[in-house]
Amino acid sequence: MTRILIADDEPRIASFITKGLTAAGFTTTSVEDGIRALDYGSSGEFDLLILDIGMPRMDGLALLQALRAMKCTVPVIVLTAKDSLQDTLAALDGGADDYMTKPFRFEELLSRIRLRLRDTPGAQGAPDPTSGDIALDVDLRSARIGGRTVPLSAREFAMARAFLENEGRLLSREQLLSRVWGYDFDGSSNVVDVYVGYLRNKLGPERFLSVRGAGYRYVAVPAAPSQPQFR
Template sequence: MRILLIEDDRKTASYIAKGFAEAGHLCDIIVSGRQALVQATHEAYDVFVIDRMLPELDGLSLVKAVRAAGVKVPALFLTAIGGVDDRVEGLEAGADDYLVKPFAFSELLARVNALGRRPPVQDQKIVLRTADLEMDLIRRTVMRGGTPVELQPREFALLEVLMRNEGRVMTRTMLLERVWDIHFDPKTSVVETHISRLRAKIDRPFSVQLLHTIRNTGYSLHAPR
């Protein structure tokens, strides 16, 4: 999983990030609430772990702003503010779980893993659109500029993930998990191969590129900016 950790205590953040890395997860650390808001709404993550006491924008306001922006990534508050009313307030703000400091890392990891296993909340759309690219989820058809695009089932699934995360960077690990349900590195180029095939069908016959390679990071589907 790719985890966004928002924690302004650098010693605590380093300890948690090291534990996540040892468990096989990617972890980005942000120390400012305002910076975290930008990161959370522009990058793709599987789980947010958030302290409530943050500089510039507190954790409660951060979660409310993230939810208002339509980001549905599961969020866990990890904080020293542990009263019953505080926990209720955090959950009502849009968090999915609440863990009070001091904590056992094993419990934090178990809770994060549980959040990561939840099926993603899907938008109730039956048609996805990015520029002139259109995917009908009921008919299982894809059109670009009014021209039908024939995709294999795995190519369709890959494109669906990219379109549902339009404008966000999807890492190789995230695509392996969401399209192939592979939670380890298979040491193959299966993602790269399918991206190449997808690009040949939805981009090369057309004048405007939608599928972009983000060097050393992953892939993003979006119209030119």
């Protein structure tokens, strides 16, 4: 199981990331100050670190420099409200593998996490979601279904992944908004209904069931058995 350390002193954001990564199949640990983050991050028990810059006791840049000075090679994605070029360069020059600014969309963070884990020798991220006769391809941003490839927009893909990773579970509109559009999205929940309609058109209406007043549930369709080959 891939383990991810979240170092952020904002409980709302740490909780948001934790819920999303847990649903995606990762194991997470969250810490709220730089000293604990350094202790945990250098332990060798984690496959990736999500790091905020502005933290108590030790800021993220100092923590990053300390980790690299200790020859710790854990991949680090800096996730911060600091968006100046100077801050970005300081983090990357200090040994960060990636840099994202807040507010952010969870789906983008998840994609970057998977990318960094694939680039790390000996480490593997959670596999591309597969459910019944549908397999998603993260790199091509498409769905493979019934022997054909169906291209998906970024938001369609994000929603399809949320459904496949929660097969059979009820997902509320609020949960889907959070997963696909980000925790700070302030638009109408009607956008969820619109995109569920897009997925029904592309992947089949029987897979995405409406639960009145509650949300949607994805139901997998079994893959067709392979046909025997005769010579």
